[in-house]
Amino acid sequence: MEAHHDNEETKAVEVSKSKRRQQKIRDESTHLVQYLRNFKFTYFKLHLIYFISMSFLGSLFLWAMETCINDGGRLNYVDSLFIATSAITVTGLATVDFAKFCIHSQIFVLILIFLGGNVLMTLVPVALRRHYFRKFIKQEQKKAHLPHLNELEEKREIDKVLEDSPLYKEYDGLKKILIIVIGFFVGSNLVAFLCFLIFFYTAGPQVPGEKEPPGWLNSMYLSIASFNNSGLSLYSANLVPLADNPFPLIIASYLMLVGNVMFPIALRIIVWIIYKIKVAINKNQKDIEVKTFEMF
Numbered sequence: 001m002e003a004h005h006d007n008e009e010t011k012a013v014e015v016s017k018s019k020r021r022q023q024k025i026r027d028e029s030t031h032l033v034q035y036l037r038n039f040k041f042t043y044f045k046l047h048l049i050y051f052i053s054m055s056f057l058g059s060l061f062l063w064a065m066e067t068c069i070n071d072g073g074r075l076n077y078v079d080s081l082f083i084a085t086s087a088i089t090v091t092g093l094a095t096v097d098f099a100k101f102c103i104h105s106q107i108f109v110l111i112l113i114f115l116g117g118n119v120l121m122t123l124v125p126v127a128l129r130r131h132y133f134r135k136f137i138k139q140e141q142k143k144a145h146l147p148h149l150n151e152l153e154e155k156r157e158i159d160k161v162l163e164d165s166p167l168y169k170e171y172d173g174l175k176k177i178l179i180i181v182i183g184f185f186v187g188s189n190l191v192a193f194l195c196f197l198i199f200f201y202t203a204g205p206q207v208p209g210e211k212e213p214p215g216w217l218n219s220m221y222l223s224i225a226s227f228n229n230s231g232l233s234l235y236s237a238n239l240v241p242l243a244d245n246p247f248p249l250i251i252a253s254y255l256m257l258v259g260n261v262m263f264p265i266a267l268r269i270i271v272w273i274i275y276k277i278k279v280a281i282n283k284n285q286k287d288i289e290v291k292t293f294e295m296f
Helices: 002-037 043-065 077-088 103-115 118-143 151-163 168-203 215-227 246-258 263-281 288-294
Strands: none
Touching (some): 043 103, 043 118, 077 103, 118 168, 118 263, 168 215, 215 246
């Protein structure tokens, strides 16, 4: 009887534990569903999701397309993941000889470096803030029960409302910052690319035992990788083959500075120069554009 009674108690305890586990799972599932329903994208969440997803997607594409490194064999996936993560985070570390990659794989890695660059990433919060400015004005229009407008009329109406708003200086300033940063990014890389292109097609080094990378690709890599502080190179010895050529090294050094630690200073100088030009042009009037640059 006692043994039977003990078995009954053991079963009751197990049933109770099982019910508690099931209830815990239900509670956690409910909490997860509620969290997903109330989930809102913030810049931090977008930033985190972007870099994690790009690392894994990039590694899959690189693993699938790279066939040159192992004489036609597949690149080890861990190496592929490491290279893709290193590229998108502009770290510049490599576990294999990157110079031996296929050209299409090198171009793909260059795209990852471009998409993860620090300067390019500064445009995202600026563009998002400007987007939410316009979104706010649209919501205010709906509250005011304004008549339905087509897309062009709606844009004009929003711009008119913004111009009358005390926030216009910031809204207009965000637009100008976008233009300045994009112009600075494109201009710096384009000028450096042309300089490198002339160098590699006229005085490019010949490395014994290595296949010479195309001059256009080498120029593109050196300009974008330097500007984004990536550190990857199309030479097995990195930039050692350029050690006796100060011209490309000086340009690359400039790109490393203005594309990273000196970018805020360079941006400030550009804004200051534009502001001074605006003041010189508008000596007798303080127009909205001059006031916008005063904000910075």
